[in-house]
Amino acid sequence: MTPTLPGLSGALIPGQRVTLFPSRHQVPVESGEVSVMQYRFAGRMHCAPPSFLGKLFAVSSDPRIISFAGGLPSSAFIDVEGLADASRRVFEEEGREALQYSTTDGYLPLREFISRRYRHRLGLDIPASEIQVVNGSQQCLDLVAKIFLDRGDPVAMERPGYLGAIEAFSLYEPTFYDVAFGAEGPDIDEFSRVIREVRPKFFYGIPNSQNPSGQTYSAERRKAVAEVLEGSETVFYEDDAFGELFFDGRPRKPVKALAPDCCILSGSFSKVIAPGMRIGWICAPKEILAQFNCAKQAADLHSNFLCQKVLSRYLETCDLDDHVRRISAVYGQNCRLMCDLLDDLFSPGMYHTEPEGGMFLLATLPKGLDSMKVFEEGLKGGVAVLPGTPFYVSGGGDSTIRLNFSSMDGERIRVGMERLARVIRALV
Structure with missing residues (x-):
């Protein structure tokens, strides 16, 4: 018998693919007085899996x-004191500017810092013009799905994979394919088969300290993944939220260093500075970034400009290494x-x-x-x-x-x- 998940009416084929079609009462309503109004929600809301995050x-x-x-x-x-000091300096020296609207792509000095850090840590040349500031790397998940996925489009990810990505992608009603993930990274034969035969719009992966397993792609597996991607029509969405946090202090080069035109690379200050600031970024080829910028502008105009300025000031004096x-x-x-x-x-x-x-x-x-x-x-x-x-x-x-x-x-x-x-x- 084909297994199913609770609340889903669509069949699930383990290790192959799944289209999420949850029941119409997927999102529970808090107990209490319920409106008699019959709200006509979009069909995509019935595709949201139950959220464990809340x-x-x-x-x-x-x-x-x-x-x-x-x-x-x-x-x-x-560093509450350091961030408070940076905040005071921003308000004293450029408070009115910091509280105005800003550009969608993000505060240029902050993007330049991210660019320099890639060069310093990884020898990776990513200009500020190919970096977009976002509201935490979680926003990247939503916006990448928005610009790539129509209903039913194939998307692939690791098995197991980050549940926040599953939740974000599900709202765009894709067909999911997953690839077994082990101590060295994704099973390369299965990865190659999915990329070749399914041609997913993108493959979402976390090469460094993967969530949930904590495991990291080996150097050999990164090279093999890049070789499979070259010449394909699939983008590799590389979520690097944990790339700074290796216990031995030795950075691992991203897959993007091996296949720059095939990769979207996202990062975040949440794990190393402060998650409440909600500052992350995405690096991508200019053609992708143009579409991403358009989607972000429609979503929120720009990320919190005050927080970007405060963080940029803080990083001027912080020994981040x-x-x-x-x-x-x-x-x-x-x-x-x-x-x-x-x-x-x-x-x-x-x-x-x-x-x-x-x-x-x-x-x-x-x-x-x-x-x-x-x-x-x-x-x-x-x-x-x-x-x-x-x-x-x-x-x-x-x-x-x-x-x-x-x-x-x-x-x-x-x-x-x-x-x-x-x-x-x-x-x-």
Whole structure:
């Protein structure tokens, strides 16, 4: 029997493709008085999968629960004093300009900083004219889908893949294809077959510290991916939100360095400066950027100009290399602690990935355990994990959970893992 996901009426073929056609009551309404008005929403809204992201933020705010479910960077590394000083200088010296409308492509000094950093870290020559500032890299997901996807168009991504991308792309009603993802990156034979036979509009991937697995493409796999892309009609959408956060401090060259005309590259200051500022960027060939700029102008005119100016001022005096080293060192310690606790506290049959960077790892539960059951029982036991199911666009992931190690200190990680171990032992 062909498997289906709850709330979906369309058939799902694991490992091949899926078109999302959720039931008409996909988005729940809060309890209370409901309007008698019958709202005629667009059909695309019925294609939005149930969002775990909102639930995760609610869980993370409960002080009784130690949450490994969210995706928050550590608040300890948000330089409040430095950002406040930069903000004061902006208001004192150019306040009226900072509070005016601005250009859609973004504040030029900030784009020039991003360009210099690519050259400094990666030897990559991306001029400021090929960089567009956005409201966090999450906005890139929506706008890239908007300019590339018509209903039913093929789009491909990793299996498992980032659930925020699945949610963003689903609103444009594409046909999804997924490619198995492992320790070295996407399965290259499967990747090649999908690119050659399906010809997706774009392939979305996270080569550095992938979300949810934490795994990183090897240098050989990046080269193989670039070779497959060359001569194809598929764009590689390279989400590099975690590229600064390698525990060994060694940067990895993006796929865009190997296939510049085939790649869109996005980045973000959320993981290394402050997520609340919502400042990210996209780098793309000029033909793509022109379409992207048009879509962004229609969406919001431009990203928050005040935040762009404040961030640009802050980066003038911030030693970003040192700042990133300190963040990565702590995240590396947290990750090693979590991996050690997974090995020591949990029953045989519990496996996990070994991240080289980033903020997450993916664990496979002992045989017979369901991740949703672990999630539900975990909340009762004072610990939250993220079930793997939402990361698998074609179904699956029932036995996996994503764990975040960036948002808390070692002691809370230890206590939380002890709670999780008790929950799992009770279920085995």
